[in-house]
Amino acid sequence: MSDTTRTSEPSTRRSSVRRAGRARPILLVAAAVYLALMVAWAVLPGLFAHGDPIVGVATDGLQAPSAAHWFGTDATGRDMYTRVVFGSVHTLVTALIAVLFGLVFGTGIGLVAGSVRGVVDAVLMRLVDVLLAVPSLLLSLSIIIVLGFGTTQVAIAVGITSVAAFARLARAEVMRVRAMDYVEAAFASGGSFVSVLLRHVLPNSLTPVIALAALQFGTAILSIAALGFLGYGAPPPTPEWGLMIAEGRNYIATSWWLTTIPGVVVVLTVLAANRISTAISERNRA
Amino acid sequence: MIQKQLAGWNASAPVVEVDGLSIAYSGRTGDTAVLHDVSFSLGRGDTLTLVGESGSGKTTTAQALIGLLAANGRITHGSIRLGGLDVTEWSSKQWLRLRGSHIGLVPQDPHNSLNPVRRIGDSLAEVMNLHRFGNAPATRRRVIELLERVQISEPELRVKQYPHELSGGMKQRVLIASAIAMRPALIIADEPTSALDVTVQKTILDLLDELRAESGTSVLLVTHDLAVAADRATHVIVLKDGRVQEQGPSAAVLWHPQAQYTRALLADAPALSAAVRTSDDVRAQLALSQHAEPVVVVNDLVQVFSRGRTLPGLRAVDSVSFEVRRGMTHALVGESGSGKSTIARAVMGFQKPTSGGILVDGVDMTSVSGQQLRQARRRLQMVYQNPFGSLDPRQSVQQILVEPMSNYRIGSARERQQRMLAALDRVSLPATMAAKRPHEMSGGQRQRVAIARALVLEPTVLVLDEAVSALDVTVQASILELLSEVQRELGTAYLFISHDLAVVRQVAQTMTVLSHGVAVESGITEDVFASPQHPYTVTLLDAIPGRRAQSRAL
Numbered sequence: 001m002s003d004t005t006r007t008s009e010p011s012t013r014r015s016s017v018r019r020a021g022r023a024r025p026i027l028l029v030a031a032a033v034y035l036a037l038m039v040a041w042a043v044l045p046g047l048f049a050h051g052d053p054i055v056g057v058a059t060d061g062l063q064a065p066s067a068a069h070w071f072g073t074d075a076t077g078r079d080m081y082t083r084v085v086f087g088s089v090h091t092l093v094t095a096l097i098a099v100l101f102g103l104v105f106g107t108g109i110g111l112v113a114g115s116v117r118g119v120v121d122a123v124l125m126r127l128v129d130v131l132l133a134v135p136s137l138l139l140s141l142s143i144i145i146v147l148g149f150g151t152t153q154v155a156i157a158v159g160i161t162s163v164a165a166f167a168r169l170a171r172a173e174v175m176r177v178r179a180m181d182y183v184e185a186a187f188a189s190g191g192s193f194v195s196v197l198l199r200h201v202l203p204n205s206l207t208p209v210i211a212l213a214a215l216q217f218g219t220a221i222l223s224i225a226a227l228g229f230l231g232y233g234a235p236p237p238t239p240e241w242g243l244m245i246a247e248g249r250n251y252i253a254t255s256w257w258l259t260t261i262p263g264v265v266v267v268l269t270v271l272a273a274n275r276i277s278t279a280i281s282e283r284n285r286a
Numbered sequence: 287m288i289q290k291q292l293a294g295w296n297a298s299a300p301v302v303e304v305d306g307l308s309i310a311y312s313g314r315t316g317d318t319a320v321l322h323d324v325s326f327s328l329g330r331g332d333t334l335t336l337v338g339e340s341g342s343g344k345t346t347t348a349q350a351l352i353g354l355l356a357a358n359g360r361i362t363h364g365s366i367r368l369g370g371l372d373v374t375e376w377s378s379k380q381w382l383r384l385r386g387s388h389i390g391l392v393p394q395d396p397h398n399s400l401n402p403v404r405r406i407g408d409s410l411a412e413v414m415n416l417h418r419f420g421n422a423p424a425t426r427r428r429v430i431e432l433l434e435r436v437q438i439s440e441p442e443l444r445v446k447q448y449p450h451e452l453s454g455g456m457k458q459r460v461l462i463a464s465a466i467a468m469r470p471a472l473i474i475a476d477e478p479t480s481a482l483d484v485t486v487q488k489t490i491l492d493l494l495d496e497l498r499a500e501s502g503t504s505v506l507l508v509t510h511d512l513a514v515a516a517d518r519a520t521h522v523i524v525l526k527d528g529r530v531q532e533q534g535p536s537a538a539v540l541w542h543p544q545a546q547y548t549r550a551l552l553a554d555a556p557a558l559s560a561a562v563r564t565s566d567d568v569r570a571q572l573a574l575s576q577h578a579e580p581v582v583v584v585n586d587l588v589q590v591f592s593r594g595r596t597l598p599g600l601r602a603v604d605s606v607s608f609e610v611r612r613g614m615t616h617a618l619v620g621e622s623g624s625g626k627s628t629i630a631r632a633v634m635g636f637q638k639p640t641s642g643g644i645l646v647d648g649v650d651m652t653s654v655s656g657q658q659l660r661q662a663r664r665r666l667q668m669v670y671q672n673p674f675g676s677l678d679p680r681q682s683v684q685q686i687l688v689e690p691m692s693n694y695r696i697g698s699a700r701e702r703q704q705r706m707l708a709a710l711d712r713v714s715l716p717a718t719m720a721a722k723r724p725h726e727m728s729g730g731q732r733q734r735v736a737i738a739r740a741l742v743l744e745p746t747v748l749v750l751d752e753a754v755s756a757l758d759v760t761v762q763a764s765i766l767e768l769l770s771e772v773q774r775e776l777g778t779a780y781l782f783i784s785h786d787l788a789v790v791r792q793v794a795q796t797m798t799v800l801s802h803g804v805a806v807e808s809g810i811t812e813d814v815f816a817s818p819q820h821p822y823t824v825t826l827l828d829a830i831p832g833r834r835a836q837s838r839a840l
Contacts, residue, residue: 181676188634188668189690189739190660199689200678 028279031272038269042089051079053086053239062255072257074247080257084265087239091266094155095220101159103213106166111205113167114174115197125171128164136161140223144232154233158223162216169212173205180204211281218273225266241266295388299370301472301504302328302351306364309346309528313358320346321528323364328472328521333498333505335515335536337551338525339758340729344508347525348476351506352389353381369471387417390465392475392494396457396482400449406433406460407445413467432463436493455486459493466497473497476508483621484785488829491518510758513557513788513832516540524548554763556788557832565812568795572810575611579648581747581779582610582633587642589628589803602628603639604803608796610747613777617790617811619826620800626783628803630751633781634668635659647746664694667740671752673732677724683710683735684720690743709738713768730761734768741772749781754789766793787830791815799823 041048056078065072071080109128113121131139143157177183178201186196221241227233228242236243241262248258309321321343328334336344349355350366353376365374369388373381385391393399400409410429419425426445433441436459449457458478465473475494479487495518498505509515515522516536523533524547532545543549589603603625610616618626631637633644635651644651649662670676677686687706691697697705707717713734724732733753740748750769754762770793772778784790790797791811798808799822806820818824827833 181670181672182678184636185668185670185676185736185739186678186689187636188663188666189743190663190693191689192660192693195693203680204678 028275031275034268034272035276038088038092038272041085042092045086045089049079049082049085051082053078053083054237062251064255065257065261071261072255074255074258075251080244080261083239083244084241084262087241087244087262090151090234090238090240091221091224091242091269094151094158094224095217097152097155098158098162098220098224099213099217101156102162102166102216103209105159106163107170107206107209109163109167110170110172111174111197111202114171115178115193115201121171124167128167131160131164136223137226140227141230141232144227149232149235151234154224154227158220158227161223162220165216166209166212170205170209173208174201177201177204208281211277214273214277214280218270218277221266221269221273294369294371295471296370297330297471299367300327300329301369302326302334302506303367304347304351304364305367307347307350307361307366308363309343309350309355310360310362311356311358312360317360317362319362319528320359321350324523324525324528324530325364326521326523326530326533328504328506330471330504331498331502332520333495333507333518334521334523335507335509335519336523336525337509337512337515339510339760341527342525343528344510344525345476346528348474348506348508351472352385352391352474353378386413386470387468388470388472390468390470390473392458392462392465392473392478394477394480396454396461399461400457402449404448405445406447406449406452409449410445410460410464410467413464417468419468428467432467433460435466435497436460436463438463453486454482455490458482458486458490462490462493462497466501466503469501470503472504472506474506474508477510478507479514480510484787484831485621485825485829487514487831491831494518511557511831512540512551512555512759513830516832524551551759554760555832556759556762556766556786556792557830562792563795563812565810565816568810568812571614571795572611575614578612580609580611581647582608582616582781583643583645584608584629584633585643585645587629587632587644588640589625589632589637590640602803603632605642606798606800606803606805608798608805608808610779610781612746612779613773614796615773615780615782615794617782617784617794617797618800619784619787619790619797621785621826623802624800625803626800627751629800630668630749630781630783633749634666635662660693664743665746666749667743667745667747668749668751669733669736669740669753672756673729673736674724674756676736677732679724681723682720683715683722683724683727686735686739687720687742690739694743696743705742709742712741712772713738728761729757730765733757733761733765737765737768737772741776741778744776745778747779747781749783751783752785753782755784755786762789769793787815787826788832799826 056073056076058077060073060077061075063069063073069079069081071084073079109124113124139161140157143160144153147153147156183196183200186200191199224233225242225245228240229246231246233242234240236247244262245259248255251258304327305325307321307324308319310317310319324347326334336347338344346355346359350361353373361374365372367373368384373384407429410432411425414425414428419428429445430441433444438444438456438459452460473494479490482490491514494505497503507515507518519536521534522536522539524531524539524545526547531547532539532543539548540552543552585607587603587606588601590599591602592599606625606629608616618629620626632639633646633651635654639652646662647665651662654662684706687709688702691702691705696702706720710717710719715731715734715738719731727735754765757765766789769780773780782790782794794811796809797811797814798805799814799820800806801822807814807818807823814823815827818827
């Protein structure tokens, strides 16, 4: 008995490895399709949902998911599916701006710090350390309080929290690439500091940074939803995902779909962004 | 005493019998056969050398003999018998009893082969514990005995040290000690010295020889260096593209080669070829250029590296002076840490020396910076050791070769294109290469591109920092041929930096020998070879592989 289990064990393990290997591209395709759907929702919400995300039919309040209302309805009778579709633009655009903000400023700081070194590096990195020292949610909240409420303000607030991660990664990559022979060779063949930096160092350090950007996209969505949940994001009745989860909280005992379905949409978006980030860094390694 | 408990191991059978062995690696595009119908046998106390270039299948053969083929590797045909046991179909579990106890492995790179967080003594005890050598005190005694055997000083101290506290040569000795711990019948040494300095290489190979003579252990030595094979082996197998080109007793193979490929290899091996020029030729050449100013003058160069506040600075280069004349080659020779690369970087203006002067084509490299330095580099180019690291992986060959010209705003776009193609042609690469990227090329092709990039600006001085050390011997020979052709046609002066004295003898008219940053000897290369003055130079010359075999043959 024990003999048979022992001999069969390696073969099962091998086949499960094979299965995982085959499943991997399927997961990646699923992630890409899902994100593409989210983008389509954001760009052309009217094509996917015909109702009104703001004004509901009061008599249809708190209906469970059905053929007529895929995601159910909320207390004021608004169709949740319509609200989720129209909400995607708020969440995705805010997340995109946040990531771009972090990417541009973080990579810029990292590039300067990693290539100039010396005092500039020390000063910039201590500033980054300060950013890292403050909890990111607290930092976002303080920035929103300073900048005021609004989509752009939320985006900047979330973006600033990711500057530190981008700066650290970009600096490490720049320092790695800076030590390569081909960078020295570029200087030897007469390249000026800036031209070598832009032509050789930056492009060769960018791949892991792009992978981090995809990862940060997921994190940013989560942060934006969290800020919305706390009431620091878009004001009601905006169909923002985090705000929707917060609004549904009061009905969680009776109407599970109000929090669960937007929650699942957020989770899936984050997971899809993670999967794509992994694919980018894997391709980089290969 | 250690008992050989393995059932079926026959001490009187040949240690290795390989019959018609073929191996294939499976990949995305199907199976790739890497070894075809290889047969040989290795008797007790013999040394068999597998010689070949990268990709010849020599390492695959060695891996198959110890059951460590890569996961996608598979024996498609033939059989392997070790000590009379047919191990062809063995599972990884069966191999465990053989590895370490009957077969010892000495890996290629000692720097990455010891667990950095384990003490030397624990690393050595591991193999003995795996094979139940004995109780703790007995194991400890054996560890000390082994370290003494491989000639490591102060073994009681070493067992408590960590790998980073030991030099490369000492680490390789520890690994040899680990390989012989269980008195194996066979030691497989895969390029055991290619990561080590030449003088260290000699002592390590001597040690392996001694162990073989004293305990009757057989040695399978894998090497790309024909000269090493010539010195050490009783039998030689020459492999190319997974096929045996020639095999037999080493004297027969090396001095009366039958196969075309063996002859080519022998002709390309710098250590086994004779001098290419006499010192009188060089003296005449030097006399001719006497009135002209040397293109590189290094005078009393000192480079001190700070080692923190507590330690005194490290004098990496200590009062070194030499000259390179127009159209000639001067070699800087030394082992790792001798300061030769530091000098190269100072000459290139990448690093300001602590004191001393460097004149390149009349420009003082120690004082220029910014634009002046950029202009000076137009006449001063460099080729790096590793062609895999010196080309930007994102650029095409065309972009690589055009970039220096656009940096100096030379010519129109069309002229640059023409010069790019001319440069490719000069290094004997087809014009179709222009569209390729580095990862699509072989090491030799990449090094040609690196040389083309250096030549496209038509420099007066080319610094070659170990420029052929990472290449296979036939590729090395063709690159050296290319370099001397360029020198003849363009009159470029070379500062040739190398640890390989045999190569230096082929290319350099004059040389400087460096040891720990000090120039211990300099002069005309042939004079130094004929009558070395400094004891360090004598040691270096003695360590050149192939010398033993040559003196035996004479």
